[in-house]
Amino acid sequence: MTLETRRWLWTSCAALLLALGTACDGGDDAPPDDACGEPLYAGEATDEAWRTFVDAKSRPDDSSQAVTLVSPAPGQTYSAADAPPTWRWTSPLASRLPSREPVTPADVPPSRTPARGMLAWLGNLLLPSAEAHLPPVTGDFYWVQVTVPGRQCPVELLTSNMEWQLDAATWDVLRAAADQDLRVQVTSAYLVQNRLREGPYRLASPHTIRVEVAR
Template sequence: MRHPSTACITALALTLSACDPETSESECGEPLYAGKATDEAWRAMVDARKKPRDSSRAVTLHSPTEGEVYSADATPPVWQWSSLSASLFRPQPPRAPRSLASWLGELLVPSAHAHLPPYTGDLYWVEVSTPGGKCPVVQVLTSEVSWQLDANSWAELGKNAGKDLTVQVTSAHLLQNTVTEGPYSLATPRTFRRGAP
């Protein structure tokens, strides 16, 4: 009987790990990505939502303002916020040098790597919802402190013209795709409307 090759064992392990139910995505689908945000960082944010809700260090949302009404023919706005946690100094972990043995081992038996480097920094998950809605109408995950709504997102919000919409911003600090601070959410989501045509 022949022993399976290392390559076959590695391929089997990768195939089985892809079926892990723990890696399932949110039932509402992924958000848009902006700045340096990645899908791996978003999965960390989804997992962090299991923690108790905390608004102690939530962002200050500058726009939209509470009760703001955008006219039916308004151009897509830029929403902005500020964050106390973004101003905190956090030392970056030192990078360990690769040993010769590690480098040679990688040549002989390659290991699987994420398609993007792990994210370290503050992230903001902006979700726009209708009251009682199960999933956001539009959402974005960004490393920026603003969001220029794109034409498609603005059109989706236009489908709910005349209805109250809410904006919730969830923030967290990540260290290599692991939430180390937060998540923090607005105590009360901001309400706004798009005018009916």
């Protein structure tokens, strides 16, 4: 196959890919209007699960089945010399059994529909290194947000685990705000195939913590 032929094939496929994207997408895959970007992920959490949380931010606050944040405790103080801590919580949602409801077309995210499948196939043909969509997730998920004074965006984690072992980089961000009040909020929800089925639930009062410089 000559270079000109390969270029013609690539251009034709690219045009088809763009046309399908315009016809089938409808903007569904556009990133949420969130200037802070995505959080850290742990457990089975995915970006599509996070977008479900973001889409539900405008719902009224409900703390009826919020987590019990075991650590950090309200008013807990850390030393800046401490190793990164592990935060833990319990949740009523953790006892839920996976949904046995039949999966309907409405429960399948747009990326899993036949049209999307063809679009993804063409995309992988043209750009084999492109990241594929992760499978939709079902279960209880937790969005932990730490508000740091002087920082526009919170430090965030979305996880399916019942704990957060802070990494060194995250701990450095919190230590940089030493001797100031930090607020820890946890939003929980139960998802079925990436779709919200219970929640979101938020702590009625975020826990306030502080990192102090050793003197």
